[in-house]
Amino acid sequence: MRFLIFTIALLVCSFSLTSYGFQSESPSPAIQAPLADKSLLLDITQVGQSKLVAVGEYGHILLSNDGENWRQANVPVQSTLTSVYFLTPELGWVVGHDSTILHTSDGGESWEIQYFSPELEKPLFDIAFDNENHGIAVGAYGQTLRTSDGGKTWQSEFHQEFLLPDDVEYLAELKQEDEEAYLDEIAFILPHFNKLVKDGRTLFLLGETGMLAKSNDFGVTWQQFEDIYQGSFFGLARTKTGNLIVAGLRGHVFRGIKNGSNWNEISTNTTALLNEVLISKDDRVLILGNNGVLLESTDDGLTYRLHPQKDGKSLIAGVLFNGKLIVVSDVGIKQISL
Template identity: 30%
Template sequence: MTTIKWFLLAALAAAMAVPFTHPAVAGEFADVLDTPALPSALAAHATLTGLARAGERLIAVGQRGHILYSDDAGQHWQQASVPVSSDLVAVHFPNPQQGWAVGHDGVVLHSSDAGQTWNRQLDGRQIGPIMLDYYRQQLARQPDDADLQARVNDAQRMVEEGADKPFLDVWFESDQVGYIVGAFNLIFRTDDGGRHWTPLLERTDNPTALNLYALRPIGDQLFIVGEQGLVLKLDRPSARFKATPTPYNGSFFGITGKPGVALVFGLRGNVYRSTDDGASWNKVELGLPISITASSVTADGRIVLVSQAGQVLVSADDGASFQIQPNTSLAPVAAAQITKSGALVLAGTRGLRQLPLE
């Protein structure tokens, strides 16, 4: 089981690198891709790494295939029915009913009932064959293209390696069109709600196959962030994700903002802000040398960042400056989400908790 996804959580990396064997038959290996997530009364207190809103409902995903949902702003949680036990990393709902979750072992899950039940659309056993078939077809049309030949070779290697590549984020612009990104420049797009996926690895300015940690739209622009200061922006005319240089060469774990203001954040408290659709970036001084691992935006436009240690920072000036919220109960945090009532829900190694936002 790969541990690459835990770079997204910085200090949490070492905690989760434990393979899971179904306990029903002692000593007998059970593939997590074929083993449903076990019901657990403690699921809301276990490691959870992704949060999303499905209308007024909150959805959380995490370790061993656990998915939970809450209809009272995070005060109480129920566990969903999930067909795999792979660790899940991220979740997104483009509307209140349709949602997708991704994680280890190349897993892509879909829900059509607001997160109560899930089905598997894709896993790591399929990724290599899909890529190999796609790039072989492309190479047949352009047999002298060295880049396509390299893609075929990479796909063949993925087939041989099996289901060990994680997806690290998911975003859908509608219930039909969406993207998934992950380790080693993995990126796919669907135009039919996840029934079919098309690899886009050749459409990124990422020649060294850096990990892609997150993707999100800011206004009309779609950004991807990753290792070594990588920030990509979708150029819609060419359907290509083009690099937008930043002054920082460390990992970015996420992106947040609102129309006209984009912020990328990552290691050691590094946050950079752009007000020109990513053409230029300026550092935001937090005075906090701790990695930023989560974010959200309130209904009134305040931007919220959360550190790996659980400090909550709030900006009321479009991300130009941040103030640390006092009296925060510190605990490692991986994801944050503002509820409709304005409370802040955090997910991390100690499960789920709700905080008032001053």
Template identity: 30%
Template sequence: MNRITQAGRLLLALALPFSATWCLAESAAVGSPLRTPAMQVAPSQKAVLIDLARAGERLVAVGERGLVLLSDDNGQSWRQAVVPVSVSLSAVQFVDAQTGWAVGHAGVVLATRDGGEHWTLQLDGLRAAQIELDAAKAEQATAADQDSAEARVQSAERLLADGADKPFLALDFVDARRGLIVGAYGLVLQTRDGGATWQSLMGQIANPMGMHLYAIGHQGSRWFLAGEQGFLARSDDDGASFAQLDSPYEGSFFTLQSRADGALLVGGLKGHAFITSDAGASFQRLPVPMPVSFSDAIRLADGQVLLANQSGALFRSSVQSEAALLPLGKPLGKPVSSLIEAADGSLIVAGFTGLLRVPQPATAVSE
């Protein structure tokens, strides 16, 4: 299993986008935060926000220590939601105006059925590790390759012995019942009943080194994963199994996003970005004028993909500029962990210094 040593934590803190770093480097003593509701934060306080989502026209931001903020006026004002845990939340998604999930540190999976007003705990790291151990033992009973099966069981046993300190870093729900969540150590779990039960997919993914997984996405029945050390994988059977792709780059990927025409963009360390129009069979590098790591990518209402890097620079990719990333306005001058397009066309940006609203006129393409 890929373990994170103390020295490794320092390297991660220096090298990774803070959306992943914050979760991976947080204290291992997570028992109390799993039982402690998120602390109320003053509206004026600059909290660390890690990810953003749309719940209908409502905006939802998640971040450190279980913080969830809601906005019903396109990001002009925010209020805090009720959350039962105080561990950092790394990703959030809604499938409609009411139904959503958030994942984060300590293997936490939270669900909401009222647009983010209240959240319930569906899963934690200990239960996630037990699910993987049960799946590994079930596979071992019938496996032709007993050595490989035994290695998986031993890895799962270490996951369980290590405790709840296992961050989930990304999620992708198709509808109110089915979704996949991914995270550190190659963790991949699936639900088909809205999170009431979960199944491990680690045995169906070609990830023998247990690379951390930072991003997930799908195009119809085809799914993609991206992670550390250039790890890329694709499923052609609606997420039942994943085969590793030949990567165009050995550095980590932190985000992936599909354009309206089906092209897939991946972005990672030091400004490396690539595009594929053949489902990962080949990749073309997208030249970027600054060596700053990409942290997030979204698809805008017009079908373009917008990428953000850690320095606050934004780049767009469209069908008309297929082989290039074009700067979008001036750099924001602050680190960006996530961004979302509000219902009024403005951009909302999250990061270490809180939230920023960029009005629609400011998103005009820079020459």
């Protein structure tokens, strides 16, 4: 499949934001909750060799050294937190609702606000860093924030390359006629950006309406994969043989060979929403989904076996840790033996 190669630079609308965005009032800190590890959690990551960090509703950030016993970090917001990313065992970031960006420099033990702007009414869904200075956060309606100073300041970007040609023409005319209406329109015209996946020098972006793109300059410009399907994508990983597995709505899984130059839809025998793709050390492909769906492939993603979880709870994100699959769900932390 040929690529639609975008070389359009970022469209105007790039401006410096202070650490707290357009904050009108200080947020309330998260409450220490005895049952936080049984509440809705939305992401989890491994930090170093022996620590896990999970995030979720009410500003909950949980830490564990064994996957069984969890403690709650002190967090300065009660916003729902959607994604966690660590660049090193010490340096990490979390994003969430209210356009929240939090930062830690001590491995997740303490957190500070780098950006908080509930007035935007746009949740952030994911974040990634290329090094300790350069990072990018993405979210609803194509919201994109970039930093070049480790998060001290963030710049808003509008990625025109994801617009349809008719929308590009429409916006150009609107900008000439009514600058205020133009700014209102670009705030909500782009699809949701659901996930960032860093794969070596390549950064992948997954979103609504079949949007799947890659960048070799850390998201300054994007190449979009064309016409895979029209639903949303939520998870992507590269197999040990170099092929790409991407998953999304209603059980849709696609396998991209030759770095995604050709895509094939793979049967999964499920219609559940699929949230994340993981690759185990023994080359198994594991896909986590809603309704307790766990898919497993032992042939590089060509075929899948369904392992339904008895409680039927959503498997939202997970890590392979100490021989087990540690998953976050709508009922907190779950351990699945492999």
